[in-house]
Amino acid sequence: MAVDAEGAGATAGAAIRISGLGRSFGAGDARIAAVRDLSLEIASGAVVALCGPSGSGKSTLLHLLAGIERPDCGQLVVDGVDLARAGRRALLDHRRRVGLVFQRFHLLPALSVLDNVLVPVVPLRVPFDKVARARQLLDAVGLAGRESATPAQLSGGQQQRVAIARALIGDPTLIVADEPTGSLDSATGVEILGLLRRVGRERSATMVVATHDRDVAESCDYVISMRDGRLTSDGAALPA
Numbered sequence: 001m002a003v004d005a006e007g008a009g010a011t012a013g014a015a016i017r018i019s020g021l022g023r024s025f026g027a028g029d030a031r032i033a034a035v036r037d038l039s040l041e042i043a044s045g046a047v048v049a050l051c052g053p054s055g056s057g058k059s060t061l062l063h064l065l066a067g068i069e070r071p072d073c074g075q076l077v078v079d080g081v082d083l084a085r086a087g088r089r090a091l092l093d094h095r096r097r098v099g100l101v102f103q104r105f106h107l108l109p110a111l112s113v114l115d116n117v118l119v120p121v122v123p124l125r126v127p128f129d130k131v132a133r134a135r136q137l138l139d140a141v142g143l144a145g146r147e148s149a150t151p152a153q154l155s156g157g158q159q160q161r162v163a164i165a166r167a168l169i170g171d172p173t174l175i176v177a178d179e180p181t182g183s184l185d186s187a188t189g190v191e192i193l194g195l196l197r198r199v200g201r202e203r204s205a206t207m208v209v210a211t212h213d214r215d216v217a218e219s220c221d222y223v224i225s226m227r228d229g230r231l232t233s234d235g236a237a238l239p240a
């Protein structure tokens with residue numbers, strides 16, 4: 001199965017090439033194959049929705065893509081690096097190029113909005129002014145002026161905007177979002193996905209979004225579905 005990039009900003013060639021990918025948990029009779037014999041190509045810059053019932057393996061696939069989990073078997077090549085075989089250093093470098101967005105935002109409650117955005121780059125030496133970049137991103141997600149607020153002072157949608165800014169601070173080439181609208185009402189969810197798409201596109205980032213929400217899935221370029229750890233659909237573009 002192959003998923004192409006649509007629209008501006010895409011570069012030639014697949015950013016993600018997956019072949020015969022497998023990941024299991026547990027042992028013996030309790031062994032669960034969360035991802036099994038999965039093959040897929042996603043071109044750089046594509047925005048892909050990943051659908052499927054609970055337990056079908058979506059989060060596991062996202063964790064594999066992000067380099068948080070290691071595959072048991074198969075190939076998982078992201079920007080030329082096979083994460084199944086990469087050494088520790090290469091895996092760390094990969095993780096730095098991934099922006100993560102979660103359903104429950106995972107903001108640190110004691111930190112200000114600005115400091116939350118800065119968290120991923122605090123330990124890193126980066127070729128830009130971290131604070132200036134964080135402020136710029138907060139502006140881009142519509143939160144200029146709220147830098148000193150704490151997460152508890154923000155609505156759910158605003159907290160997810162902070163999480164999106166945090167995901168972008170390291171200039172990711174891949175954005176992995178696990179149910180990013182799952183804690184939001186549906187209008188806010190579509191708005192947040194629109195924002196994520198816009199900021200992702202501006203950076204030509206490839207984006208994979210796990211979602212149960214049909215509206216969110218339809219707003220992506222492609223929809224792929226999983227069941228029992230396998231892909232069930234062929235990644236055809238949905239009609240506009």
Ligand SMILES: Nc1ncnc2c1ncn2[C@@H]1O[C@H](COP(=O)(O)OP(=O)(O)OP(=O)(O)O)[C@@H](O)[C@H]1O
Pocket residue numbers: 025026032033034052053054055056057058059060061
């Ligand atoms: N760390 C783990 N240890 C044991 N089993 C796991 C682990 N992670 C995932 N699983 C199992 O793997 C299967 C796939 O889980 P996964 O979370 O990837 O599915 P999902 O499609 O993301 O589900 P949901 O939509 O509910 O988040 C499930 O049976 C789950 O219980």
